[in-house]
Amino acid sequence: MIAVPFHQNAGAVRGFVLFSRFAAVVVGASALVVLAGWCWQLPLLTTLAHGPHAMTPNAALAFVLSGAALLAQGLAPVRWHAGTWLSLAVMGIGLATLGEHLWSVDAGIDHLFDDPASRAPRARMAVPVAIALALLGALGLLVSLQRCLYLREIIALVLLAIVVTGLASYAVALAGSISGPFEQVPLQTLLMLLLMVLGWLSSTPATGLTRVATADTFGGALARRLLLPSLLLPVLFLFVFEVSQSLLGLPETLALALVALSSGGAVAGLVWWVASLLDKLERQRMESALLRNDAGTDALTGLANRRAFDDALASLLRGQRERDAVFSLLMLDLDRFKTFNDDFGHLAGDQVLRVTGKLLRTAVRPSDVAARYGGEEFALLLPDTDAAAAGEAAARILRAFRAFAWPQRAVTVSIGVAQATVGDSATDLIERADAALYEAKRAGRDRAAMATSVSAASAVVAP
Numbered sequence: 156m157i158a159v160p161f162h163q164n165a166g167a168v169r170g171f172v173l174f175s176r177f178a179a180v181v182v183g184a185s186a187l188v189v190l191a192g193w194c195w196q197l198p199l200l201t202t203l204a205h206g207p208h209a210m211t212p213n214a215a216l217a218f219v220l221s222g223a224a225l226l227a228q229g230l231a232p233v234r235w236h237a238g239t240w241l242s243l244a245v246m247g248i249g250l251a252t253l254g255e256h257l258w259s260v261d262a263g264i265d266h267l268f269d270d271p272a273s274r275a276p277r278a279r280m281a282v283p284v285a286i287a288l289a290l291l292g293a294l295g296l297l298v299s300l301q302r303c304l305y306l307r308e309i310i311a312l313v314l315l316a317i318v319v320t321g322l323a324s325y326a327v328a329l330a331g332s333i334s335g336p337f338e339q340v341p342l343q344t345l346l347m348l349l350l351m352v353l354g355w356l357s358s359t360p361a362t363g364l365t366r367v368a369t370a371d372t373f374g375g376a377l378a379r380r381l382l383l384p385s386l387l388l389p390v391l392f393l394f395v396f397e398v399s400q401s402l403l404g405l406p407e408t409l410a411l412a413l414v415a416l417s418s419g420g421a422v423a424g425l426v427w428w429v430a431s432l433l434d435k436l437e438r439q440r441m442e443s444a445l446l447r448n449d450a451g452t453d454a455l456t457g458l459a460n461r462r463a464f465d466d467a468l469a470s471l472l473r474g475q476r477e478r479d480a481v482f483s484l485l486m487l488d489l490d491r492f493k494t495f496n497d498d499f500g501h502l503a504g505d506q507v508l509r510v511t512g513k514l515l516r517t518a519v520r521p522s523d524v525a526a527r528y529g530g531e532e533f534a535l536l537l538p539d540t541d542a543a544a545a546g547e548a549a550a551r552i553l554r555a556f557r558a559f560a561w562p563q564r565a566v567t568v569s570i571g572v573a574q575a576t577v578g579d580s581a582t583d584l585i586e587r588a589d590a591a592l593y594e595a596k597r598a599g600r601d602r603a604a605m606a607t608s609v610s611a612a613s614a615v616v617a618p
């Protein structure tokens with residue numbers, strides 16, 4: 156069972172870990188076949204992939220060890236496990252060969268699988284392979300030890316650069332002839348290296364560079380789809396360049412124009428692809444925002460519903476605790492609404508509630524929260540508003556109700572006003588505003604009352 160950290164895409168994390176095991180098995184098994192080829196002198200097995208050179212036995216041994224180290228990495232949670240030692244051995248093989256190249260000595264590392272009777276010529280891996288294996292061992296070592304994250308990522312990037320340059324040389328070779336430092340590097344070595352580097356990076360999907368590629372975000376989705384193709388694009392461009400020159404016989408300027416055209420096309424394709432992904436994402440975001448709005452809206456009045464009001468109140472109380480932010484609450488109740496319903500019917504009553512929604516929305520600022528609290532009761536949350544300013548807002552609402560041309564008969568409203576005080580809970584504040592509303596009703600309706608303190612009776616504002 157693979158533990159998936161928060162914000163990481165579970166499928167991607169599992170996929171990366173499985174890929175790392177797959178890479179370990181494929182590389183380890185292929186390198187074993189090459190070793191078998193050397194042991195039983197079967198040249199066909201030593202050159203698995205097309206190329207002028209066979210993989211040397213000590214390079215194959217290093218890949219077997221590295222594959223085993225990568226497999227052990229997934230199985231052992233401790234730092235110093237078999238994988239750590241195996242990675243050290245891989246590094247040792249690379250460094251020893253490098254030493255032989257540098258000081259022109261024969262330390263015996265090239266004769267590990269020689270048949271003593273046949274006096275076979277030495278099979279020394281090329282310098283780029285020795286460097287790459289030393290780095291591969293170091294990469295495995297650092298991943299196993301869970302140390303030096305940045306150094307680890309730098310080593311992985313250097314290795315990828317070596318592999319891509321080598322593959323690019325092969326792209327040139329496919330179209331013409333290979334030359335330069337990668338002349339003696341077998342293609343299978345490059346492919347095994349690529350698999351191993353990606354395998355080591357994938358074995359810890361929640362850290363370093365791979366963390367972005369497994370993130371459960373748009374960036375993660377993008378990285379998963381684009382990183383590998385962008386690594387291989389230079390190989391493709393070089394191939395196009397060489398084919399157009401050596402196979403098609405095009406002049407260099409035309410070949411360059413072809414490469415420019417294909418790279419422009421590739422970039423345009425990528426931009427289009429990213430744009431279409433962004434477009435899809437934006438539409439999904441808008442749809443879910445609409446759904447969220449529906450869930451927080453009262454169907455009859457279009458105001459915020461009770462749930463949205465509770466959320467807004469909780470957030471304002473948090474702001475008050477954290478930043479000492481001032482805000483006020485108005486509780487409103489339509490006067491004698493039962494009689495209105497009885498006299499003119501529920502449908503006319505519903506129409507009054509709709510108009511009330513419109514009047515409240517126009518009477519307050521866009522940043523205020525106007526909600527239907529329940530039945531014919533409404534609530535207004537006024538951020539950055541003290542009791543005096545909230546009293547003015549209440550007076551404005553009363554005037555708007557009086558000024559409206561109600562079709563059946565005049566409809567009035569009573570309002571309780573309370574400013575939030577430090578230490579208030581939602582219930583405290585609502586109870587104070589309700590008590591003030593009760594005072595307004597008791598004093599004759601069509602008026603507002605202020606809650607003067609936490610416990611004291613409300614001061615009635617004259618209509």
Ligand SMILES: Nc1nc2c(ncn2[C@@H]2O[C@H](COP(=O)(O)OP(=O)(O)OP(=O)(O)O)[C@@H](O)[C@H]2O)c(=O)[nH]1
Pocket residue numbers: 488489490491492493494496500501502503504505508529530531596600
């Ligand atoms: N038409 C309609 N009426 C509603 C709705 N929700 C609640 N009511 C009515 O609102 C009325 C509220 O009546 P009461 O709570 O007695 O208060 P009131 O008649 O307004 O009297 P005071 O509040 O004391 O001024 C009830 O008759 C409810 O049926 C609604 O969605 N539509």
